Amino acid sequence: MGKPALVIIGNGMVGQSLLETLSGLTHDYAITVFSAEPRPAYDRVQLSSWFSGATTEDLALTTEAFFTEHGIRLLLGEAVARIDTAGRCVEGVSGASVAYDKLVIATGSYPFVPPIPGNDQAHCLVYRTIEDLEAIRDSATSSKCGVVIGGGLLGLEAAKALKDLGLDTHVVEFAPRLMAVQLDDGGARVLRHKIESLGVKVHTGKATQAIVAGETSRYRLEFADGETLETDMVLFSAGIRPDDKLARDAGLEVGERGGIVVNDRCQTSDPDIYAIGEVALWSGRIYGLVAPGYEMARVCAAQLTGDGSRTFTGADMSTKLKLMGVEVGSIGDAQGNAPGATTCVFEDGPAGIYKKLILDAEGKKLIGAVLVGDTADYGMLLQYCLNEMALPQQPAALILPASSDKPSLGVDALPDSAQICSCNNVTKGDLCSAIAGGCTTVGGLKTDTKAASSCGGCAALVKQVLDAELVRQGIEVNNDLCEHFAYSRQELYHLVRVHEIKTFDALLEKFGKGHGCDICKPTVASILASCWNEYLLKPQHAGLQDTNDYFLANLQKDGTYSVVPRVPGGEITPEKLIVIGEVAQRYDLYTKITGGQRIDLFGARVEQLPKIWSELVEAGFESGHAYGKSLRTVKSCVGNSWCRYGVQDSVAMAIFVEERYRGLRSPHKLKMAVSGCTRECAEAQSKDIGIIATEKGWNLYVCGNGGMRPRHAELFASDIDDDTLIRYIDRLLMFYIRTADRLQRTSVWRDNMEGGLEYLQDVVINDSLNIAEELEHQMQAVVDTYVCEWKRTIEDAQALRRFDAFINDDSADEHIVYVRERGQKRPARPEERQQLMAEAQPVRFDPQARTEKGEPA
Amino acid sequence: MNSKAQVTGWADVCAVSDVIPGTGVAARINGAQVALFHTEDGFFALGNHDPFSDANVLARGILGDIGGKLVVASPVYKQHFCLHTGICLEDMAVNVPTWPVTVRDGRVLVAQQPSAQ
Structure with a gap:
């Protein structure tokens, strides 16, 4: 007996959610997925961001690797032609036939195109798939004006896309108001006003009767009231229809107005066939939102894996979203259709804010709400509504502008x-x-x-x-840094700035107690360096430094150090490459290429570091700060100087950025990368700061991370010029340095940030805290005071004394012993060392050993 | 150490001003590697060998106090060793040797032999 076969038709957001849920459960299905689209699942909710800089890759919800990893057979670009319920198999359009034991239909929906004469012309388009977006983009290149037919949620999203493409944009809606399902007249009026102020023309109560050849534009819309509207392109967004044709043909039960009828277990009229997502009709309803689709996927996964107790019990259709920058929220019975419903309304016309509560007949419970322009209260109101909680004495106070006596929900009251x-x-x-x-x-x-x-x-x-x-x-x-400071790192940073504190001792005396420790000393050293950028090895700072910073090199397991010269942007001349090779040879250093396009030289003893660096500095190298909680490296691809696909000079930008932020002390290490085109060969989306070239400038990605907990960087700003790019990075990094916890990478900092990416964009791009100038100024001060720590150190006789192996003896540490492997040295393992030390006994304390340049292996 | 010959008395290691307050240096005492620390409470000497990493690095640790005990943190895996006793705070069964230290006429003197355990 083979494994039972599970076939899933459709790899949209809900189909993919089912796969991910299944991959977290125990099952032994052999899974085959049919996808009519040429790529695995992507985020359809965020489609409009494709026009404001997000790439197809950004929208991807999965990769082909996911399918390989979980042994799932994925048939991309293979639509299903027929379901044979008798023979229990699925036939693809190219003839492939796959048998099933269980089948899941997750085909979603298709855009409804109203039957208007002329609706099938070349520039009459829809808005649902990536291919649709590409067609819209192509059409826009030869269009000046575009009309969206449909003023619902998706229609307004589509209008934003046309606006982003630079078209003169119109929205035509049959109903007398925008978002007729989610909003009431008042909310729709405020929304319309806001959208019109952004330059989109709104026409409501218009029934389009024909699309004919235009006089001044490509087409002309003819409305039932006799008016007309000229346009070069028409985008239909007049609703969606469940894509239930396969089920219909297979004889499964479907609803009168479409949709595959399912029960609480998401089973269709054939118990071995399930339907989930926008194609499923549950209790007479189609859910056109992604959250109920996900819930159906969870129910279906539970049913498929033997947990029959989990059922679908309906879903709330409340939504909160941002349309063209306007916040809109709709909860429950937004139109107040319930008998006896009463309302409270707050409207601030000039500010474009409209809020309405719909209460039950007794005025005790919240049954719906409409929010336009300000959705801060959405979460609280939704909880009141869903949990049928008792409202405060004056329910209207819930939607009044924030004030001290505004009642708060009291999450304690939630079940x-x-x-x-x-x-x-x-x-x-x-x-x-x-x-x-x-x-x-x-x-x-x-x-x-x-x-x-x-x-x-x-x-x-x-x-x-x-x-x-x-x-x-x-x-x-307890956010206290340690037992010596009852303050968080962020608070200490402020104390250092505000009180202009320049030393650890001064800070300890004023705000701490005891002597300090290995937690607070390096943290304060880093803060002092971020603020005042003084030489790390000044006597008053020396004892604060972690050994890496103290010796300006990276401690390895045997007590020796590694040396990483800066190679900005990964660009290096043959001459310099030879110098590194010669130095490595002279001091017998184990040599390895790093992930950040640099060269790491291992096995240098403390007393060798100054000599090694004298030679490197002489050849024009600088400290690479591989040892610091600071900018490490800016990786780059070769860019448009050489690459056939490059659109910007990524190497030049990487060098510029690396030289600007080199030596910047921060709460943790910082990594950056610059890619010369969207192919992203520099892997910038895994960095704290990722810069990707576009035709028009740069896309800035922030707060990514590789390592133990990988996190994709998020698109922060699109198509910005060089100056804007640097300004944003200046502000963002200084804001990070100012507010992050000790040893908190930008990824975790961002994850913990209330308000998320939007808040960060507000602070950095819109200067919502009014600190942008200050942050830039502080960054410039650090940039202006940069000095190579190694250049400075080898010129400082006092500092050099600290690199002596022993203060009273010229010998070297006999405990450091190497063996050779693959043509280089490596630290001896304990048993190897014992043997080698025994053999080397006679020359153990040879004072000459220190002055010899080559080390006997 | 290999040489079993008894050496008694003090070794003159360096001047007080040779060690920056709040830091440590490594010294050779009678062949042994010693970590010599300059704290607000005077000088202390521990074995330089870190038993956890098996490397001679304790002199390069950060000094501080934890729960009232003066300590040095190993620069490798960050265990803390008491400067007075050499005992590891994280694992009391582990300790490093200590040497008596004294300061005379601006010079730092370390005993030729470690303190008895």
Whole structure:
């Protein structure tokens, strides 16, 4: 008997979610996936970001490697022609036939194109797949004006895309208001005003009757009321229809208006066939949102793996989103259709804010809400609504502008079953048990529970639950750096700045106690260096430094050090390469190429470091700061000077950036990379700062990480010029240095940041804290005071004395012993060392050993 | 050490000003490698050998106090050793030898033999 065969039709967001859920469960299915599209699942919710700089890769939700890793057969570009329920097999359009024991239909939906004469012309397009986006982009190159037919959620997203493409953009809606499903008249009016102020023309109550040849443009729309509108392109976004043709043809039960009928287990009328996502009709409803689709995927995965108890019980259709920069939220019965419903409305016309509460007949419970222009209250209101909680005495106060007496939800009142994160189905109870298990940060909760890790909409609520729960469980979060300072790193940074403190002793005297330790000393040394950039080995700073900073080299396991000269951007002349080779040969250093396009020389004893560096500095090398919590390297691809595909000079930019930020002391090490085109050969999206060339300038990615916990960098700004790029990096890095915890990489810093990427963009790009100038100024001060630490050290007789192996003796450490392997030395293992030391006994304390340049192996 | 010949008395190691306050240096005492530290509370000498990493590096550790004990943190794996007793705070079963130190006329003197355990 072979494994049971599971076939999944469709690899959209929900289909992929099913695969990921299954991969985390125990099962023995042999899985085959049919995907009509030519690429694995991508994020359809974020499609419009494709026009503001995100690449197809950015939108990807998975990779082909995922399928290989889990042994899943993926048939890309293979649409399904037929389901044979009698023969229990699925036939692909190219003739492939795959037998199934269980089948899941996750074909999603297709865009509805109204039956208007002329709707099939070349520049009449839809908006759903990456191929659609490419067609829109191509059409836009020969168009000046574009019309979106449909003023719903997707229509407005599409309008943003046309706006980003530089078209004169119109939205035509049949209903009398925008977002007719989610908003009421008042909310729609405010939204319309805001969108029009962005330059998009809105036409409501317009029924398009024909698309004919235009006079001034390519086409002309003819409306039922006799008016017309000229345009070069038409984009249909008038709703979606479940893609249920396969099921229909196979004789499965479908709804009157489409959709495959499923039960609470997501089973169709054939119990071995399941349907999930936008194609499934549950209890007479189609859910056109991704969160209910994910929940169906979880239910289906449970059913397939034998957990029959998990069922789909419906989903809340509340939404919160940002349309063309306008925040919109809709909860529950937004139109107030329930009998006897009453409302509270707050409207601030000039600010473009509209909020409405819909209460039940008694005015005791919240049954719906509309929010336009400000959705800060969304999470709180949603909880009131979903959990049917009693409202405060004056419900209207909930939507008034923030003031001291504004009632807060009091997350304590929420039941443990309250769903906090709908994307990943995380309840308050899940969060509480993670907190009880020792998790005390938002970042930790994201990792442990996945809450707030998808859309991030619930981040503020997660934080509130965390804070309340820590208090309730009596867990005290101690941010004290160590026993000597009752302050966090961030607080110490401020104290150093504000009080202009220049030494550790002064800080300890004023704000600390005791003598200090190996936690606070290097932390304070780093803060002092970030602020004042003084020479690290000044006597008052020397004792604070970790051994790497003290000897300006990297300690290895045998007590020797490694040496990394700076090779900016990874560009090096043959002459310099030869010098490195000669130095390595002379001191018999083990030589290895690093991941950051540099050369690491291992096995240098402390007393050799000054001599090695004299030779390197003489040849024009500088310290590479491989030893510091500071900028390491800026990796680059070769760029447009040589590469056929490059669009910018990535090497020149990498060198510029590396030379600007070299030596900058920060809470942890910093890595950067610059790629010359979207192929991304420098792997910039795994760096703290990633810069990727575009035709128009640079895309800036931030807070990525490789290492133990890889994190993709996020797109921070698109198509910016050189000056803007540097300005943003200046501000971002200084803000990081100012606010991060000790040894916190930018990735964790970002994960813990309330408000997330948007907040960071607000601070750095929009200067919401009014500190941009100060941050730039502080960075410039560091840049202006840069001195190569090694150049300075070899000129300083006093500093050089510290590199003596022994203060009273010229001998070398007899404990450092090497053996040869693959043509180079490596530290002897303990047993090898014992033997070699015994043999070398007579020359152990030879004073000549120190002055000889070559070391006997 | 190999040489079993008893050497008694003090070894004149260096001047007080040779060691920056708050740092350590390595010294040879009667063949042995010793880590000599200059703290606010005077000079201390421990074996330079770090038993956890098996490297001669303790002189390069950061000085401090933990729970009232003066300590040096190993620069390799960061265990703390008490400057007075040589005992490791993280694992009391592990200790490094200590040497008596004294200061006379601006010179730092270290005993030729480590203190008895």
